[in-house]
Amino acid sequence: MKNILVTGGAGFIGSNFIHYMLAKHSGYSVINFDKLTYAGNLENLSAVKGVQRYRFVKGDICRKDEVLAAMRTYAVDTVVHFAAESHVDRSILGPAVFVETNVMGTNVLLDASREADIERFLHVSTDEVYGSLGATGYFTEQTPLHPNSPYSASKASSDLLVLAYQHTFGFPGVVTRCSNNYGPYQFPEKLIPLMIANALNDRPLPVYGDGLNVRDWLYVEDHCSALDTVLHRGAVGEVYNIGGHNEWKNIDIVKTVLKELGKPESLITFVKDRPGHDRRYAIDASRLQNELGWTPAHRFEEGIRKTVRWYLENRPWWERIISGEYTKYYDQQYSQR
Numbered sequence: 001m002k003n004i005l006v007t008g009g010a011g012f013i014g015s016n017f018i019h020y021m022l023a024k025h026s027g028y029s030v031i032n033f034d035k036l037t038y039a040g041n042l043e044n045l046s047a048v049k050g051v052q053r054y055r056f057v058k059g060d061i062c063r064k065d066e067v068l069a070a071m072r073t074y075a076v077d078t079v080v081h082f083a084a085e086s087h088v089d090r091s092i093l094g095p096a097v098f099v100e101t102n103v104m105g106t107n108v109l110l111d112a113s114r115e116a117d118i119e120r121f122l123h124v125s126t127d128e129v130y131g132s133l134g135a136t137g138y139f140t141e142q143t144p145l146h147p148n149s150p151y152s153a154s155k156a157s158s159d160l161l162v163l164a165y166q167h168t169f170g171f172p173g174v175v176t177r178c179s180n181n182y183g184p185y186q187f188p189e190k191l192i193p194l195m196i197a198n199a200l201n202d203r204p205l206p207v208y209g210d211g212l213n214v215r216d217w218l219y220v221e222d223h224c225s226a227l228d229t230v231l232h233r234g235a236v237g238e239v240y241n242i243g244g245h246n247e248w249k250n251i252d253i254v255k256t257v258l259k260e261l262g263k264p265e266s267l268i269t270f271v272k273d274r275p276g277h278d279r280r281y282a283i284d285a286s287r288l289q290n291e292l293g294w295t296p297a298h299r300f301e302e303g304i305r306k307t308v309r310w311y312l313e314n315r316p317w318w319e320r321i322i323s324g325e326y327t328k329y330y331d332q333q334y335s336q337r
């Protein structure tokens with residue numbers, strides 16, 4: 001493993017992963033292949049801009065010529081695939097681009113990777129492919145897939161394509177499924193940064209439904225260390241769940257954010273629920289822990305404090321986003337709720 005193509009490296013988790021890998025592995029080069037959709041932001045990588053081992057290529061995973069050109073130019077031997085449309089609410093407003101990028105794009109990337117003789121392909125997926133849990137129980141790698149949103153259906157489809165390519169062609173693919181991430185560089189459409197930004201601007205905090213839906217939160221750097229572990233030690237054709245047993249009701253997350261910021265709970269506004277809203281996610285990552293020896297390094301209290309501090313110290317980063325194109329999406333998503 002020498003030259004790693006990271007798709008979607010200008011997004012939230014991809015950019016954190018690039019920082020993590022460049023710092024951890026001095027012998028690796030990273031090629032960030034990203035279309036720069038609304039969610040891609042090269043500011044996330046300004047600290048490594050001049051670094052010799054880092055390259056950025058603007059490209060679309062749906063374009064095989066662009067993918068192959070990047071793979072050949074930089075003698076890519078490894079792919080870590082983050083590029084996707086990633087927001088559930090947007091998949092409800094308009095599913096087509098989710099099928100195009102997440103399903104068709106992954107298929108193109110797989111074909112290009114076969115042609116370029118890639119040695120290892122890590123597909124970054126999500127616990128949402130398993131559907132929704134009741135009050136008890138956990139998702140394991142054996143839980144049947146039951147995606148409920150257009151987003152999760154497109155991710156489940158891409159997971160199955162990777163596994164089918166492995167089974168049929170002996171393709172060196174491995175799949176991870178992680179729980180909800182939080183941390184620096186997360187686009188402010190997602191729960192935690194949206195609530196931080198609104199609270200700091202004294203705007204209402206829109207909590208969907210009764211606020212009792214449960215998500216299992218992992219600090220993004222712990223996701224990166226898990227991906228690094230699976231990339232090096234995971235078995236081809238296998239699936240590894242990633243998570244840190246950290247379940248929270250949405251309303252408690254929002255109250256925690258308000259407390260960290262010293263803002264009043266009166267900002268909380270309950271709004272119309274998300275259609276088809278999954279009730280609870282909780283992931284069993286014991287396979288990754290027991291077989292590959294991974295453990296998360298951040299406790300939630302520490303992770304959320306670091307995250308809130310990052311948004312306080314990087315106000316221009318998110319203010320630029322929420323004052324641009326994003327205002328149209330925000331109005332469409334929240335004005336009628």
Ligand code: NAD
Pocket residue numbers: 007008009010011012013014033034035036037038039040041059060061062081082083084085086087101105124125126127155177178179180181182187
């Ligand atoms: P994000 O929306 O922040 O970033 C996605 C990136 O992909 C952007 O930089 C965007 O420009 C790029 N992209 C989109 N379409 C592209 C295309 N056609 N070609 C090239 N690049 C393209 O997403 P994220 O939250 O960082 O998620 C990254 C991956 O991790 C996704 O595959 C997502 O399903 C998965 N995941 C996310 C979470 C989470 O909590 N955010 C949890 C588990 C898994």
Ligand code: TDX
Pocket residue numbers: 086087088089125126127128179180181189190191192194206207208209213214215250274
């Ligand atoms: O304004 C909001 N109000 C609200 O109550 C938003 C944006 C969200 N929510 C709720 C919905 C969810 O129950 O908060 C919870 C988290 O919502 P999101 O941040 O949109 O995340 P989620 O839908 O759980 O999906 C995320 O985790 C899995 C990522 O966006 C996916 O990319 C990942 O696969």
